[in-house]
Amino acid sequence: MTRGSGQDRATIRDVAALAGVSVATVSRVLGGEYPVATATRTKVQRAMRELDFVVNAHARALAGTNTKTVAFILDDVTGPFHALVARGVEDQATIEGRLCLLCTTHGDPQRELDVVELMREQHADAVIVLGGAYEDTEHLERMTHFAHALDRSGSRLVLCGRPPLGPDIPATVVEYDNEGGAYAITSHLLSAGHRHIVFLGRVDKLTTTSQRLRGFTAAHHAYGLQPDPSLVFDGAFSRASGIDRTIKLLAQGNPFTAIFAATDMVGAGVIAALRDANIRVPEDISLVGYDNIPLAEDLTPGLTTVHVPHEELGRTAVRLALHRDRETSQHVVLGTHIQVRKSVQPIRTGK
Incomplete structure (x- = not known):
C-alpha cells in the first residue's frame, strides 16, 4: 500500500491498517511514553516509512500532548x-x-x-x-x-x-561563575601592577555585566583599592562598540594602563581602535576579555580572557x-x- 504524490496525506489509521495494529498502538509508538514490543514497533515504523507518514505537530499541540x-x-x-x-x-x-x-x-x-x-x-x-x-x-x-x-x-x-x-x-x-571569573581576571591585572584599569562595555540593568562589575570591584577591594568610576564605560557586547568606546576613552584623557573588555568581541574592537591610534597591546596598554570564544586566540596578540564552558x-x-x-x-x-x-x-x- 503506497500513496502517490497526488493522493491525500497518510493518516494514523492508514499506518495502523498497514501494520496490522490498533490506532492506540501507533499512538504509543509515536509518543514514546509507553512500552511497545520491539517487533510491533518495527512493523509500525516500517509502515510509516512506506506511507511517508508525517506526524502533525500542530495536532499534537492542540491535543495537549508532548511535542518532543x-x-x-x-x-x-x-x-x-x-x-x-x-x-x-x-x-x-x-x-x-x-x-x-x-x-x-x-x-x-x-x-x-x-x-x-x-x-x-x-x-x-x-x-x-x-x-x-x-x-x-x-x-x-x-x-x-x-x-x-x-x-x-x-x-x-x-x-x-x-x-x-x-x-x-x-x-x-x-x-x-561569572563574578568569580571577573574577580580572577581583574586580580590577574592587579597582580601585574596595574592600578588604573578601565571596565569597558557595561550594559545597564543586565545581570551579565552587573556580576562582572561586582567581581571587578571585589578584586580591587582585595588589593585595598577602589575602582575609578570615570573608567567604567557603558557599551554593547560588540566589536563596533569596542571601537567606539575606546575612541571615547582615549579622547577623555584619564590615565589608565589596562582595559577589561566586557566580552572578547568588545576586546577585538579595543585592539582595532588602539592599533589605529598607534597604541600597542600589551607594550603600552594591557587588555583582557571575557568568554574565550575562538576569536580570542586568533587576535594579535592572543587575548587573555576568562574561559566559559x-x-x-x-x-x-x-x-x-x-x-x-x-x-x-x-x-x-x-x-x-x-x-x-x-x-x-x-x-x-x-x-
Missing part, C-alpha cells in the same frame, strides 16, 4: 557566545530525541517574554532562555509567572547563564530540564578559569 521539542531563546544567533552554547543545546537535544527550536530576541526584553509565551503554547518540553537577565521588576514578575505556568503543564523554564528568579520558583538554573552550559541545561526526576539539583554553577595569552604585560616603572 526543546525551545532555545537567545539574543542573536550570529554571536559566537550564543552559537557555542546553542551547539551544546542541539547536541544534547539530539541525544534526548528532541527537536531543537531556535528563537531570537535581538536584545528586546518584551520579545523575550513573547517568545517564552509562544513556546509555552506550543507545549515545548523545555524553554531555555540564554544570556543575562533584565534587572526589571515587571520583567522578573512575568518570567516568574511563565515558570509556574510551564511547570503546571509538565514543561520547564530553564535559565541558562543567568541567576535564579528567586526561592521556590520552579525553574532550572544553569549558571557559570559554553557547550557544557547548553548540554547541562537540556539534561537537567528533561530529567528532573533523577537529577538531584536543578541549580548548577559551572566553573570558569583564566586563559592566559599575550595581551597582558607587567606594569613598567613609572607608568
Whole structure:
C-alpha cells in the first residue's frame, strides 16, 4: 500500500491498517511514553516509512500532548557566545530525541517574554532562555509567572547563564561563575601592577555585566583599592562598540594602563581602535576579555580572557530540564578559569 504524490496525506489509521495494529498502538509508538514490543514497533515504523507518514505537530499541540521539542531563546544567533552554547543545546537535544527550536530576541526584553509565551503554547518540553537577565521588576514578575505556568503543564523554564528568579520558583538554573571569573581576571591585572584599569562595555540593568562589575570591584577591594568610576564605560557586547568606546576613552584623557573588555568581541574592537591610534597591546596598554570564544586566540596578540564552558552550559541545561526526576539539583554553577595569552604585560616603572 503506497500513496502517490497526488493522493491525500497518510493518516494514523492508514499506518495502523498497514501494520496490522490498533490506532492506540501507533499512538504509543509515536509518543514514546509507553512500552511497545520491539517487533510491533518495527512493523509500525516500517509502515510509516512506506506511507511517508508525517506526524502533525500542530495536532499534537492542540491535543495537549508532548511535542518532543526543546525551545532555545537567545539574543542573536550570529554571536559566537550564543552559537557555542546553542551547539551544546542541539547536541544534547539530539541525544534526548528532541527537536531543537531556535528563537531570537535581538536584545528586546518584551520579545523575550513573547517568545517564552509562544513556546509555552506550543507545549515545548523545555524553554531555555540564554544570556543575562533584565534587572526589571515587571520583567522578573512575568518570567516568574511563565515558570509556574510551564511547570503546571509538565514543561520547564530553564535559565541558562543567568541567576535564579528567586526561592521556590520552579525553574532550572544553569549558571557559570561569572563574578568569580571577573574577580580572577581583574586580580590577574592587579597582580601585574596595574592600578588604573578601565571596565569597558557595561550594559545597564543586565545581570551579565552587573556580576562582572561586582567581581571587578571585589578584586580591587582585595588589593585595598577602589575602582575609578570615570573608567567604567557603558557599551554593547560588540566589536563596533569596542571601537567606539575606546575612541571615547582615549579622547577623555584619564590615565589608565589596562582595559577589561566586557566580552572578547568588545576586546577585538579595543585592539582595532588602539592599533589605529598607534597604541600597542600589551607594550603600552594591557587588555583582557571575557568568554574565550575562538576569536580570542586568533587576535594579535592572543587575548587573555576568562574561559566559559559554553557547550557544557547548553548540554547541562537540556539534561537537567528533561530529567528532573533523577537529577538531584536543578541549580548548577559551572566553573570558569583564566586563559592566559599575550595581551597582558607587567606594569613598567613609572607608568
